[in-house]
Amino acid sequence: MARAAKKKQPAKAKAKAKAKTGARQKQPDWNALKVDWPQAKQAISLRIDQDVLEWFRGGGAGYQTRMNAVLRAFVESQRGKR
Numbered sequence: 012m013a014r015a016a017k018k019k020q021p022a023k024a025k026a027k028a029k030a031k032t033g034a035r036q037k038q039p040d041w042n043a044l045k046v047d048w049p050q051a052k053q054a055i056s057l058r059i060d061q062d063v064l065e066w067f068r069g070g071g072a073g074y075q076t077r078m079n080a081v082l083r084a085f086v087e088s089q090r091g092k093r
Contacts, residue, residue, distance in 0.1 A: 052079075
């Protein structure tokens with residue numbers, strides 16, 4: 012099967028696109044980068060409603076990480092309320 016030929020962008024269109032994006036993006040200062048390493052996890056046994064588990068698993072790989080993120084968001088929202 013033959014590939015479709017790529018259309019070359021005219022010089023004027025390239026200049027317009029470049030002007031819209033602000034010529035060049037500022038590069039991040041990698042020396043000042045702060046890395047938040049993930050906390051150690053603890054394996055537990057947890058009973059979850061079947062429909063809730065199916066919903067998280069339906070999102071594909073990483074469903075346990077997403078469940079942890081939802082629980083973390085709830086904990087963060089509740090801090091200081093106890």
